[in-house]
Amino acid sequence: MPELVLVLKKDDIEKMVASVAHRISSDYKDRELVLIGVLKGAFVFLSDLARHLTIPVKIDFVNASSYGSDTTSSGEIHLSREIDIDVKDKDVLIVEDIVDTGLTLTYLIDYLKSLNPRSVKVCALIDKHERRKTKCNLDYSCHEVDKGFLVGYGLDYSEDYRHLPDIYHLKL
Numbered sequence: 001m002p003e004l005v006l007v008l009k010k011d012d013i014e015k016m017v018a019s020v021a022h023r024i025s026s027d028y029k030d031r032e033l034v035l036i037g038v039l040k041g042a043f044v045f046l047s048d049l050a051r052h053l054t055i056p057v058k059i060d061f062v063n064a065s066s067y068g069s070d071t072t073s074s075g076e077i078h079l080s081r082e083i084d085i086d087v088k089d090k091d092v093l094i095v096e097d098i099v100d101t102g103l104t105l106t107y108l109i110d111y112l113k114s115l116n117p118r119s120v121k122v123c124a125l126i127d128k129h130e131r132r133k134t135k136c137n138l139d140y141s142c143h144e145v146d147k148g149f150l151v152g153y154g155l156d157y158s159e160d161y162r163h164l165p166d167i168y169h170l171k172l
């Protein structure tokens, strides 16, 4: 049986999300902000983040994946959903669940920059640095870990555990 070790409790996650939403609301005041959630893992984070913002935003999603049912990155990014909203001259904020190697994020930044937005920045729930392969700047991040495979709060392992309100380290 896989073991779940608690990493972040629901209440702590909520405080982190509220605090980062406060910074974003202040930084993007009077700007046209579009949040781009990265499916599927960021859906819970994005919905909480959006509800803590005090500025109007538009919301769209991309579906990018580099993981199959394994816990290690294949290194190959597959974009199965592109955005519908026109982001030309708008401020774009990518909302990502976890940045691990950084390959997904680098790919998404290049994709979104090709659509001529005013700016592209990144907000990640978890910054997991040990296996980082690309130099990518996380403008906003809620929590940092060195390593470990995390589940819960939208994060899955083979589509399980996304519904859990807390975040756990999954030990297989």
Ligand code: 5GP
Pocket (backbone or CB within 6 Å): 038, 041, 066, 067, 073, 096, 097, 098, 099, 100, 101, 102, 103, 104, 105, 128, 148, 149, 150, 151, 155, 156, 157
């Ligand atoms: P990267 O391209 O940075 O290596 O990986 C980014 C994507 O891999 C994340 O959006 C996420 O979907 C997945 N990922 C990376 N680390 C974890 C983890 O610890 N748990 C889960 N559930 N997914 C992860």
